[in-house]
Amino acid sequence: MIDRLLSGDLPRGRVLSFLVLAVVLALALAPILFPGQRNLDVAARICVFIVLVASYDLLLGYTGIVSFAHTMFFGIGAYGVAIASVRLGTGWDALAIGLIAALSLSAALALAIGLFSLRVRAIFFAMVTLAVASAFQILASQLSWLTGGEDGLTFRIPAVLTPGFRLSEEPILGVMITGRTLLYWGVFLVSASLFLVMLRMVNAPFGRVLQAIRENDFRAEALGYRTVVYRTSASVLSALIATLAGAMMALWLRYNGPATTLSFSIMVDILLMVVIGGMGSLYGAILGATLFILAQNYLQDLMKQAAAATQGVPLLPELLHPDRWLLWLGVLFVLSVYFFPSGIVGRLRGVER
Amino acid sequence: MAELLSLAGVHTHIGRYHILEGVDLIAPEGELTMLLGRNGAGKTTTLKTIIGLHRASAGAVRFQSRDLIPLRTPEIARLGIAYVPEDMGIFAGLTVRENLVLAAREREIDDRRLKWLFGLFPPLEKFWQLRAGFLSGGQKQMLAIGRAVIEPRRLILIDEPTKGLAPAIVGALIEAFRELKRAGSTILLVEQNFHVARSVGDGVFVMDTGRITHAGRMAELAEDAGLQRRLLGLSLDAHQ
Amino acid sequence: MSDLSAARTMPFDPWPPAVLAAAMLVPLVWIAPSTWLILTVAGFAMGMMIFIMASGLTLVFGLMGVINFGHGAFVSLGAFLAASVLTRMTGWTAPDALALNLVAVGPALIVAVLVTGALGWAFERIIIRPVYDNHLKQILVTIGGIIVVEQMIHVLWGPDQIPLPRPTAFKGSVGAGDLVFEKYRLLACVLGVAVFAGLHALLNRTKFGLLVRAGVENGAMVEALGYPIRMLFVVVFVAGSALAGMGGVMWGLYQEIITAGMGMEVMVLIFIVIIVGGLGSVGGCFLGAVLVGLVANYTGFLAPKLALASNILLMVVVLMWRPQGLYPVIRQ
Numbered sequence: 001m002i003d004r005l006l007s008g009d010l011p012r013g014r015v016l017s018f019l020v021l022a023v024v025l026a027l028a029l030a031p032i033l034f035p036g037q038r039n040l041d042v043a044a045r046i047c048v049f050i051v052l053v054a055s056y057d058l059l060l061g062y063t064g065i066v067s068f069a070h071t072m073f074f075g076i077g078a079y080g081v082a083i084a085s086v087r088l089g090t091g092w093d094a095l096a097i098g099l100i101a102a103l104s105l106s107a108a109l110a111l112a113i114g115l116f117s118l119r120v121r122a123i124f125f126a127m128v129t130l131a132v133a134s135a136f137q138i139l140a141s142q143l144s145w146l147t148g149g150e151d152g153l154t155f156r157i158p159a160v161l162t163p164g165f166r167l168s169e170e171p172i173l174g175v176m177i178t179g180r181t182l183l184y185w186g187v188f189l190v191s192a193s194l195f196l197v198m199l200r201m202v203n204a205p206f207g208r209v210l211q212a213i214r215e216n217d218f219r220a221e222a223l224g225y226r227t228v229v230y231r232t233s234a235s236v237l238s239a240l241i242a243t244l245a246g247a248m249m250a251l252w253l254r255y256n257g258p259a260t261t262l263s264f265s266i267m268v269d270i271l272l273m274v275v276i277g278g279m280g281s282l283y284g285a286i287l288g289a290t291l292f293i294l295a296q297n298y299l300q301d302l303m304k305q306a307a308a309a310t311q312g313v314p315l316l317p318e319l320l321h322p323d324r325w326l327l328w329l330g331v332l333f334v335l336s337v338y339f340f341p342s343g344i345v346g347r348l349r350g351v352e353r
Numbered sequence: 354m355a356e357l358l359s360l361a362g363v364h365t366h367i368g369r370y371h372i373l374e375g376v377d378l379i380a381p382e383g384e385l386t387m388l389l390g391r392n393g394a395g396k397t398t399t400l401k402t403i404i405g406l407h408r409a410s411a412g413a414v415r416f417q418s419r420d421l422i423p424l425r426t427p428e429i430a431r432l433g434i435a436y437v438p439e440d441m442g443i444f445a446g447l448t449v450r451e452n453l454v455l456a457a458r459e460r461e462i463d464d465r466r467l468k469w470l471f472g473l474f475p476p477l478e479k480f481w482q483l484r485a486g487f488l489s490g491g492q493k494q495m496l497a498i499g500r501a502v503i504e505p506r507r508l509i510l511i512d513e514p515t516k517g518l519a520p521a522i523v524g525a526l527i528e529a530f531r532e533l534k535r536a537g538s539t540i541l542l543v544e545q546n547f548h549v550a551r552s553v554g555d556g557v558f559v560m561d562t563g564r565i566t567h568a569g570r571m572a573e574l575a576e577d578a579g580l581q582r583r584l585l586g587l588s589l590d591a592h593q
Numbered sequence: 594m595s596d597l598s599a600a601r602t603m604p605f606d607p608w609p610p611a612v613l614a615a616a617m618l619v620p621l622v623w624i625a626p627s628t629w630l631i632l633t634v635a636g637f638a639m640g641m642m643i644f645i646m647a648s649g650l651t652l653v654f655g656l657m658g659v660i661n662f663g664h665g666a667f668v669s670l671g672a673f674l675a676a677s678v679l680t681r682m683t684g685w686t687a688p689d690a691l692a693l694n695l696v697a698v699g700p701a702l703i704v705a706v707l708v709t710g711a712l713g714w715a716f717e718r719i720i721i722r723p724v725y726d727n728h729l730k731q732i733l734v735t736i737g738g739i740i741v742v743e744q745m746i747h748v749l750w751g752p753d754q755i756p757l758p759r760p761t762a763f764k765g766s767v768g769a770g771d772l773v774f775e776k777y778r779l780l781a782c783v784l785g786v787a788v789f790a791g792l793h794a795l796l797n798r799t800k801f802g803l804l805v806r807a808g809v810e811n812g813a814m815v816e817a818l819g820y821p822i823r824m825l826f827v828v829v830f831v832a833g834s835a836l837a838g839m840g841g842v843m844w845g846l847y848q849e850i851i852t853a854g855m856g857m858e859v860m861v862l863i864f865i866v867i868i869v870g871g872l873g874s875v876g877g878c879f880l881g882a883v884l885v886g887l888v889a890n891y892t893g894f895l896a897p898k899l900a901l902a903s904n905i906l907l908m909v910v911v912l913m914w915r916p917q918g919l920y921p922v923i924r925q
């Protein structure tokens with residue numbers, strides 16, 4: 001059963017399976033195991049980023065193309081939900097309309113960029129997506145009548161999903177089930193399903209062709225596969241999933257702005273998560289996103305202590321300053337690309353063999 | 354005669370493909386050695402292996418008893434080996450003059466040498482300041498060979514210089530090869546054109562599927578139509 | 594075959610300058626001539642600064658097919674180094690005396706150029722060399738490189754943006770009536786043209802320059818003539834990094850406020866410029882930079898919200914017309 005659910009693509013390796021299972025269980029039971037607003041927030045963010053990172057890995061790891069426009073699609077999803085809720089009033093129909101509009105826009109943009117620049121080299125695609133994404137970000141912060149500009153949009157969601165809603169007056173298993181908890185489980189279930197869909201995709205013939213193109217596009221073309229068509233389809237699918245992730249993010253935060261979903265630093269975060277977790281394996285997304293977001297939220301506390309401990313030593317306190325956590329992840333990132341390009345997943349699988 | 358260049362049991366892989374499967378070849382000092390064979394026999398790969406653009410995986414490439422295999426292309430070139438690739442490798446955006454300036458790496462272009470070169474290939478003088486991309490195919494080939502000989506080199510490797518050229522220009526190139534020989538150059542020439550080979554070759558090697566299948570004197574091969582047919586799959590009549 | 598390649602290396606290709614002329618003249622329909630002139634100078638100045646930052650990157654790509662997404666790190670670093678030097682020389686920058694001010698800017702430029710050049714050398718050795726043949730890893734690793742450099746700027750100069758005030762003589766403007774030009778923009782134009790002229794002379798008059806141009810066309814043949822292309826590449830990489838540092842100083846003085854992320858921000862414009870110009874072509878880079886600067890300023894005046902989008906549009910239009918950029922480089 002599990003084998004079919006995972007499309008025959010098991011994590012492989014005892015440590016890896018254990019880690020993946022632990023993360024999934026922890027996320028599923030987060031409201032019970034780790035009560036508290038901040039913890040639930042971290043858990044929801046991990047769910048969303050697992051989907052976002054996995055969808056990016058479809059491009060980077062499985063297809064071998066580098067895009068810098070992934071946050072653009074993430075942002076489109078978030079803005080779609082936010083703008084529709086603000087304009088059409090709170091409600092499920094507004095959410096649906098916003099989502100459909102966002103998905104259509106993402107599909108059209110991804111198709112246009114793909115057909116326009118995927119014919120040429122990977123490098124070209126990277127530069128074009130960077131330019132397009134930054135133009136989109138500027139556009140989003142300039143069209144303030146629609147997007148709320150730099151301030152972004154705060155909106156309301158159906159009452160069943162808000163903290164004010166109570167499933168019952170009594171705590172269940174010692175936990176009060178609020179609308180917020182329901183929303184969390186919603187996010188978790190959607191994320192899990194999207195992950196399984198992606199797993200199916202990469203293990204279907206479609207995914208095999210993508211990997212063949214990545215290894216040798218010349219040969220794949222010679223075998224009769226239209227590489228442009230496959231690459232473009234992959235980038236459209238990946239964009240659509242990123243859009244869904246963006247919608248979940250906005251729904252969870254009940255807010256969206258350029259800094260939350262569009263900024264280049266989020267793009268960098270995604271790159272770090274994919275590479276550190278492991279390119280070319282969707283399980284890498286689970287470990288990469290979890291590790292990164294935990295580090296983002298809890299590593300800083302650790303560094304604060306280290307910085308305090310090294311007070312008086314020149315430069316070291318600055319290097320260990322909590323805001324410098326990205327420095328260390330940057331170094332780790334460069335080292336990963338050189339020394340373990342298949343990331344944590346590759347490492348763990350390698351150790352077992 | 355002393356051997357300037359020798360290959361012994363040379364194997365070369367390109368990617369996953371095993372192209373040279375043990376090539377043995379000698380280019381004696383002062384001679385023009387022909388390397389013949391049908392398309393895909395490995396002639397170009399042999400030249401590229403000598404100049405270091407491909408690295409041999411086994412065997413020995415010796416130039417005056419020095420092993421070339423561990424050296425990089427620029428180091429090999431600086432031992433006095435010039436290379437004229439099949440596509441001529443002209444820098445199209447540079448002028449004829451600039452192409453030759455780069456080829457004269459030891460010092461400024463020598464006037465006497467340049468005069469001699471202009472005598473060999475008059476179009477180079479005429480189009481001295483023209484961008485090389487504008488030259489005709491034959492003129493480009495003259496520039497490519499001119500680059501190889503603008504300074505004296507001990508060994509010149511030339512890959513199919515007459516491909517696609519008009520008969521009159523082929524004639525001019527044959528004259529040029531004879532002049533280079535008179536000047537004492539050692540040349541290893543890859544050709545498909547048997548007429549050219551017969552006109553200028555001293556020794557000859559014939560290749561097929563990555564191996565040398567025949568070694569001898571060019572004059573003998575030119576006399577023996579049966580041998581030609583067997584080795585090259587062509588009759589002399591068809592190629593005259 | 595040979596005819597085709599000859600056609601592609603026209604010694605003078607009139608179309609790109611014609612496009613530039615059109616891009617300059619068409620806005621006159623909507624903009625008053627005096628305003629137009631001011632915008633044109635502003636656009637040209639912006640183009641010159643981008644050109645200085647971008648020229649090295651396009652050659653680095655041309656020679657080895659290496660794309661350096663970390664190039665912006667040198668821009669940021671150059672600006673911060675200049676800030677450090679200039680704040681120590683307020684005695685020289687504060688008086689309204691051009692000579693004195695130039696004496697202060699001189700060391701700032703020299704320090705920026707030397708340090709970014711040295712960092713470029715290290716960057717090439719540590720970051721780029723192990724991934725010469727792998728584009729995917731190049732993109733990833735150079736992104737990693739810029740993250741680390743940006744963070745190190747935070748470590749060394751603090752987490753906040755810092756001011757980079759222009760020396761007094763470069764503040765304000767000159768001119769009369771409707772025609773008023775910011776002094777600094779005029780200076781940027783002069784410096785940009787000087788750098789272009791210098792690069793042009795280097796590439797056309799010296800043997801080293803000829804080798805670089807030849808290497809962009811056909812690296813293997815340059816090696817077969819006896820010149821190690823990797824040595825050339827290292828020199829070009831270091832020079833390109835130093836130019837980016839110099840451009841960073843100018844860009845910083847132009848913005849007057851500098852942040853560690855400014856290099857990555859300007860990378861977008863740099864990429865547009867080198868794509869529009871044709872990867873590997875310095876002349877194309879110059880033309881592309883001017884085009885981008887002008888279009889940004891005209892649209893900035895006519896429809897401020899579309900200024901950056903206009904550059905994307907420019908890129909799309911150019912690429913639909915010439916998929917390899919304005920001046921495609923012939924490669925073998």
